[in-house]
Amino acid sequence: LDKVGIFMKVEILKALKESPQQYVSGQQLSRLLGVSRTAVWKYISELRQEGYQIESSSRKGYKLITSPDNLSAEEVLVNLHTSFLGKEIRYYETVSSTNNVAKEAAARGCMEGTVIIADRQESGKGRLGRHWVSPPKSGIWMSIVLRPKILPMQAPFITLLAAVAVSKAIEEIAQIKPGIKWPNDIVIHKKKVCGILTEISAEMEQVNYLVVGIGINVNFDISNFPDHIRETATSIKAETGTYVNRVELIVSLLEKFECLYSKAFDEKLRPQLMEEYKAYSVTLGNRVRAVSMNHAIEGYAEDITNDGELMIRTDDGKLHKIISGEVSVRGMYGYV
Numbered sequence: 001l002d003k004v005g006i007f008m009k010v011e012i013l014k015a016l017k018e019s020p021q022q023y024v025s026g027q028q029l030s031r032l033l034g035v036s037r038t039a040v041w042k043y044i045s046e047l048r049q050e051g052y053q054i055e056s057s058s059r060k061g062y063k064l065i066t067s068p069d070n071l072s073a074e075e076v077l078v079n080l081h082t083s084f085l086g087k088e089i090r091y092y093e094t095v096s097s098t099n100n101v102a103k104e105a106a107a108r109g110c111m112e113g114t115v116i117i118a119d120r121q122e123s124g125k126g127r128l129g130r131h132w133v134s135p136p137k138s139g140i141w142m143s144i145v146l147r148p149k150i151l152p153m154q155a156p157f158i159t160l161l162a163a164v165a166v167s168k169a170i171e172e173i174a175q176i177k178p179g180i181k182w183p184n185d186i187v188i189h190k191k192k193v194c195g196i197l198t199e200i201s202a203e204m205e206q207v208n209y210l211v212v213g214i215g216i217n218v219n220f221d222i223s224n225f226p227d228h229i230r231e232t233a234t235s236i237k238a239e240t241g242t243y244v245n246r247v248e249l250i251v252s253l254l255e256k257f258e259c260l261y262s263k264a265f266d267e268k269l270r271p272q273l274m275e276e277y278k279a280y281s282v283t284l285g286n287r288v289r290a291v292s293m294n295h296a297i298e299g300y301a302e303d304i305t306n307d308g309e310l311m312i313r314t315d316d317g318k319l320h321k322i323i324s325g326e327v328s329v330r331g332m333y334g335y336v
């Protein structure tokens with residue numbers, strides 16, 4: 001990973017974007033970065049190879065014409081305003097699963113907030129060994145490494161916050177309000193647009209790291225969905241009819257997640273965070289069926305506690321607390 005190269009390219013892009021449609025001289029860039037003009041030229045050529053259209057004139061310098069419509073660490077970093085989340089971004093064209101890459105990075109001690117993004121996953125993972133369909137150019141397949149100082153049993157709460165962050169970002173960038181199906185499926189018009197898979201490395205008393213894996217169907221065409229999910233899945237573009245810029249969505253998501261995460265450990269703020277979650281819930285107030293290891297219960301989703309557990313009232317009047325598992329909502333995919 002060429003961290004210096006990424007840093008230099010981000011700084012060059014920032015400078016070029018600050019003077020839209022104007023030339024920035026090679027000398028200015030070389031002074032800004034503290035490298036030679038030849039080095040500047042080398043980074044500019046790399047940016048061109050990555051799809052940036054940059055005009056150059058030997059007298060006037062460089063001018064950014066267009067940015068590529070693909071994912072890259074540079075594009076995200078240029079636009080991102082966070083203090084720790086996404087300060088290190090590793091972008092790959094193809095990986096097996098961004099969660100696996102993130103777990104390896106975490107085990108080797110990468111810093112908190114490191115983000116792994118891929119354009120395509122060869123073996124994207126859902127929960128319980130299920131497969132996550134992750135074709136190129138149309139989705140966000142991303143994993144975030146966190147090192148919260150919490151007990152392992154508190155980890156699900158962080159995942160709920162990730163669901164809120166995704167929902168807020170979709171709302172901001174695509175102007176459509178999604179719903180959250182407990183615990184963390186994001187749905188639009190009753191179909192699944194995003195799934196979250198959190199993996200944890202922990203001892204009894206402490207979390208070593210969490211990897212929060214987020215998969216969002218952004219610009220998928222419905223006709224491209226494989227048969228087995230065509231009825232249940234959707235994409236932002238399929239529901240809104242408009243193309244969504246993935247970089248903008250990632251930036252918004254990381255900024256919103258950092259903001260929520262920074263409040264997550266203040267007990268006093270929990271009720272407020274859970275209110276935000278509940279405002280998106282499509283589970284609350286509906287008839288649901290919860291299936292766990294060995295039994296199923298059916299009832300009415302009455303509340304979600306401040307720790308994120310789902311309270312289900314069964315027809316005999318009893319209240320059940322569900323900590324994790326599969327909960328399907330009547331009228332929505334998966335309810336049989």
Ligand code: BT5
Binds near residue numbers: 121127213215
């Ligand atoms: C999830 O599992 O919803 C978690 C998905 C997490 C994916 C991200 S992508 C980045 C990171 N790296 C990974 O390898 N994974 C994470 P679950 O609730 O078990 O749902 C899985 C089920 O959703 C599958 O069995 C399919 O029925 C359906 N499904 C598969 N691909 C889908 C897609 N692209 N969109 C909607 N539904 C899908």
